[in-house]
Amino acid sequence: MDALRKINPYKPTSLLDVEVNELKEDPFFDISRHRRIHVFEHLSRTEGILCPLWTYGSKTVTVVDGYNRLRWAREQGLGHVQCLVFPEDADKCYLLLQKVVASAGFRKFDIFEKANVVKNLSRCLTPDEIKRRIFPILGIPAKPRMLKTLLKIASMTLDEIVVTLEGGVSERTLMKLAWWNEESRACACKLFAKLRCSTNIQLEITEMIEDISRLEETSPADVIDHESIRQVIEDDFLTQRQKTEAVRRLLKQWLFPHLSEVEARFLEAKKQWKLPSGVRIEPPPFFEGDLWQITLSFSNAQELKDQLEKLAKSEIASQLEVFLGKDESSHKIT
Amino acid sequence: MGKMSRVIKSPKRIFVHESVWNSPVVENLRKNLPEASFHVLDFQNRENFTFFPYDLEVVDFKGRFIRSCPATKFYHCCGYVILHFGELCSIGCTYCILQAYWNQPCLRIFGNTDRMLRELQDFLDHHPDTLFRIGTGEFTDSLLLDPWTGFSEIIVPFFARQKNAILELKTKTSFVDRLLELPHDGHTIVAWSLNAPSISQKEEGKAAPLEVRLQMAKKCAERGYFLAFHFDPLFYFPGWEEEYSHTIDRLFSYVPSDQIVYISLGAFRFMPELKEIILIKRPQWKYASGEFVPCPDGKRRYFKGIRIKLYKHIASRIRRHAPDVCVYLCMENGTVWKQSLGFHPSEQGGLPSMLDLAVKKCMKVGLHCSRSAAPLLLQKPQPYSSDAFTLSKII
Numbered sequence: 001m002d003a004l005r006k007i008n009p010y011k012p013t014s015l016l017d018v019e020v021n022e023l024k025e026d027p028f029f030d031i032s033r034h035r036r037i038h039v040f041e042h043l044s045r046t047e048g049i050l051c052p053l054w055t056y057g058s059k060t061v062t063v064v065d066g067y068n069r070l071r072w073a074r075e076q077g078l079g080h081v082q083c084l085v086f087p088e089d090a091d092k093c094y095l096l097l098q099k100v101v102a103s104a105g106f107r108k109f110d111i112f113e114k115a116n117v118v119k120n121l122s123r124c125l126t127p128d129e130i131k132r133r134i135f136p137i138l139g140i141p142a143k144p145r146m147l148k149t150l151l152k153i154a155s156m157t158l159d160e161i162v163v164t165l166e167g168g169v170s171e172r173t174l175m176k177l178a179w180w181n182e183e184s185r186a187c188a189c190k191l192f193a194k195l196r197c198s199t200n201i202q203l204e205i206t207e208m209i210e211d212i213s214r215l216e217e218t219s220p221a222d223v224i225d226h227e228s229i230r231q232v233i234e235d236d237f238l239t240q241r242q243k244t245e246a247v248r249r250l251l252k253q254w255l256f257p258h259l260s261e262v263e264a265r266f267l268e269a270k271k272q273w274k275l276p277s278g279v280r281i282e283p284p285p286f287f288e289g290d291l292w293q294i295t296l297s298f299s300n301a302q303e304l305k306d307q308l309e310k311l312a313k314s315e316i317a318s319q320l321e322v323f324l325g326k327d328e329s330s331h332k333i334t
Numbered sequence: 335m336g337k338m339s340r341v342i343k344s345p346k347r348i349f350v351h352e353s354v355w356n357s358p359v360v361e362n363l364r365k366n367l368p369e370a371s372f373h374v375l376d377f378q379n380r381e382n383f384t385f386f387p388y389d390l391e392v393v394d395f396k397g398r399f400i401r402s403c404p405a406t407k408f409y410h411c412c413g414y415v416i417l418h419f420g421e422l423c424s425i426g427c428t429y430c431i432l433q434a435y436w437n438q439p440c441l442r443i444f445g446n447t448d449r450m451l452r453e454l455q456d457f458l459d460h461h462p463d464t465l466f467r468i469g470t471g472e473f474t475d476s477l478l479l480d481p482w483t484g485f486s487e488i489i490v491p492f493f494a495r496q497k498n499a500i501l502e503l504k505t506k507t508s509f510v511d512r513l514l515e516l517p518h519d520g521h522t523i524v525a526w527s528l529n530a531p532s533i534s535q536k537e538e539g540k541a542a543p544l545e546v547r548l549q550m551a552k553k554c555a556e557r558g559y560f561l562a563f564h565f566d567p568l569f570y571f572p573g574w575e576e577e578y579s580h581t582i583d584r585l586f587s588y589v590p591s592d593q594i595v596y597i598s599l600g601a602f603r604f605m606p607e608l609k610e611i612i613l614i615k616r617p618q619w620k621y622a623s624g625e626f627v628p629c630p631d632g633k634r635r636y637f638k639g640i641r642i643k644l645y646k647h648i649a650s651r652i653r654r655h656a657p658d659v660c661v662y663l664c665m666e667n668g669t670v671w672k673q674s675l676g677f678h679p680s681e682q683g684g685l686p687s688m689l690d691l692a693v694k695k696c697m698k699v700g701l702h703c704s705r706s707a708a709p710l711l712l713q714k715p716q717p718y719s720s721d722a723f724t725l726s727k728i729i
Binding site: 144145179210211212214215255256257258259262285286287288289290 | 408610611614617618619620623624625627628629630635637638639640667668669
């Protein structure tokens with residue numbers, strides 16, 4: 001699109017009061033529909049529209065920027081709104097890009113807005129141009145299949161977006177969920193709405209669900225809908241944190257049966273060892289590597305001395321040897 | 335020209351850096367690929383040029399040809415020295431790590447082989463009492479382009495003249511015919527990567543079928559070449575025991591065990607980025623899903639218990655056929671070594687020394703060498719002090 005390669009080819013021609021009824025909508029520019037409530041709250045606080053809407057055309061006045069302000073104006077029964085008017089022949093892609101650049105200066109777009117911008121500009125720019133020119137403006141990393149992911153997000157319905165937002169699904173998680181089918185995505189959103197966990201935990205849970213569904217040749221929805229997980233998320237006596245931990249544990253046992261078995265065996269063995277109080281023994285993370293750790297807690301030099309003596313007298317070393325030896329003898333080649 | 339795989343296609347367009355236009359490798363390409371088009375590679379405009387997978391770049395390489403294995407301080411490294419002669423591979427194994435390492439569109443080889451050989455000769459001469467195990471199969475397949483580049487005709491005779499080095503050519507192809515007539519003097523190991531039949535068939539793209547690889551190994555053995563085999567990456571899947579046993583049984587039905595210098599085992603491991611890259615291409619690919627745990631080197635590996643199961647089974651099956659062959663683990667920790675092979679590498683002087691010893695015993699090369707190349711080249715300290723276990727002390 002030639003207009004996008006020129007500097008400022010279309011300047012606004014006038015600032016006018018336009019009748020609200022005369023303003024036409026175009027989904028091409030309406031990229032923030034899901035933020036309606038947020039904008040309404042803001043407008044109510046500021047007691048009105050401070051910035052003029054952007055429009056173009058004279059016979060038909062189409063809104064470029066300010067869709068949520070327009071909705072608010074309609075709801076408030078306002079007769080006129082102030083509009084900055086671009087010429088009739090202004091290029092639509094150019095106007096959308098200008099709107100994005102102008103807004104990016106004072107607020108960050110969320111993932112749905114970014115996805116809508118990318119989808120709409122894909123009509124006039126090549127995928128390579130989108131990645132090279134639009135991604136940096138929107139702060140999108142140029143990762144493999146990012147464009148396709150955003151196009152998938154842009155194709156979500158408003159209802160689905162609302163469910164995702166209500167579920168507290170993070171943007172990074174949504175990038176993964178975008179590739180799931182609609183049913184699985186809805187299940188994940190419901191799950192995260194119940195758990196209210198951090199982005200990292202969402203990603204961990206998402207990856208485990210994906211891995212299990214791949215191995216079991218089933219859908220992520222079927223994994224989430226498994227009886228054991230359903231019981232946890234429907235348990236009214238558990239807090240969100242407890243539910244999160246329980247779901248992580250269940251998925252881990254499912255995906256990592258060998259590791260879970262060794263962890264359980266270690267915990268059982270540790271109970272038998274009767275370690276002195278204030279002493280903790282930890283295996284290497286995931287039992288990977290050769291480095292075990294022992295932690296002593298003390299508050300003064302005498303306590304440290306006592307702890308060390310107790311530890312020296314304890315049978316921890318030989319008990320650990322037995323634990324490791326069992327493991328070792330079962331694997332030795334004869 | 336020798337027997338070629340039915341599926342690996344020859345390069346169609348060859349882009350040559352002006353300064354290597356007359357190099358022996360390019361001469362060979364012109365001779366062996368009369369139908370290919372040759373173009374001078376314009377580095378200025380390279381970024382704007384669209385390459386295709388069957389293109390080949392021949393460049394004047396400015397970097398170091400000799401490199402060490404990246405290694406980590408958490409896992410035992412074999413101390414293999416890399417002769418960097420090219421990049422990328424068109425065989426197309428689904429699990430290939432090169433997909434994540436190299437961001438380039440087509441195969442690339444280095445045309446300035448004269449500088450490569452000079453650098454190599456200087457390096458070997460500078461350390462006359464150090465034994466070097468040098469391989470070309472780290473960043474590409476050693477023989478993938480050999481039918482057309484004839485690189486083996488340059489490198490195999492070169493190593494035949496060296497007293498303190500052996501060459502390992504690692505491949506999944508059947509491209510060995512050129513090797514058969516070369517004067518190797520027992521200084522070259524031809525190595526194949528092997529896997530379970532179903533993995534070879536479904537996951538190893540255009541690689542030669544397993545039976546063909548073994549037939550080629552037999553041919554090489556008959557011409558006096560020493561052999562090595564790499565069961566890497568090993569996968570844990572339903573039926574793995576029978577499948578890997580089958581491959582091992584077939585292997586020993588083809589080749590004499592006394593010509594095998596070593597066999598390595600390495601369970602599938604990957605950087606998290608590789609999983610993403612593979613799943614973009616194959617969303618239902620199962621082999622990166624399962625009991626993979628984060629490891630101290632940033633990679634993910636099968637949970638230790640699974641790796642031990644894999645190694646123990648495969649090593650014992652190998653031992654059944656060849657009790658004395660040197661079997662080692664690639665990038666594993668001491669616990670896994672101990673529990674799967676029954677000993678810690680430090681008990682044999684460390685992994686590099688163990689492999690040096692295998693080379694000396696089997697190939698009778700570098701018998702005068704008292705040093706291992708590992709301490710010289712490994713960029714990271716190994717999990718044990720290699721100085722404490724020099725080869726001379728063991729012998």
